[in-house]
Amino acid sequence: MSETTGGSAFERGARMRRQVLGARHVDANGGSDPEAMTPLQRMVTEFGWGTVWTREELAPQQRSLVTVAMLIALNRPHELRLHVKGALRNGLTEDAVREIAVHAVAYCGFPAAIDASRVIEDVIEQVRAEAGSELGGSEPS
The missing domain is CATH 1.20.1290.10 (AhpD-like)
Structure with missing residues (x-):
């Protein structure tokens, strides 16, 4: 998945975070609902998972x-x-x-x-x- 395709950075991040960490962990930390997350968790999901982890250069x-x-x-x-x-x-x-x-x-x-x-x-x-x-x-x- 390219860093520029597949929805917003938050949506890509939510999917990648769920794929890597599992649904149980993600759901316990606000799931995929940005309104249920702390500001830091939203930032981690959007930037860390949705921008960095979804880059194609590394699997x-x-x-x-x-x-x-x-x-x-x-x-x-x-x-x-x-x-x-x-x-x-x-x-x-x-x-x-x-x-x-x-x-x-x-x-x-x-x-x-x-x-x-x-x-x-x-x-x-x-x-x-x-x-x-x-x-x-x-x-x-």
């Missing part, structure tokens, strides 16, 4: 990889949690996401990589549990 999977790496470097665990989940939704494997933390050791140091690894493992466990419950299975013991 969503590539954007997820870069975003996870930057969030590790910036030590932003809350956003890292969201974007690890998004990276898995975008098709990165669990091993690929884990490898981003390994790679971060060389550039961000062990403390950042270790903290990120904890977040990554928590998210992977959560995603597996959610997938099991969606498929009618039980959570792992």
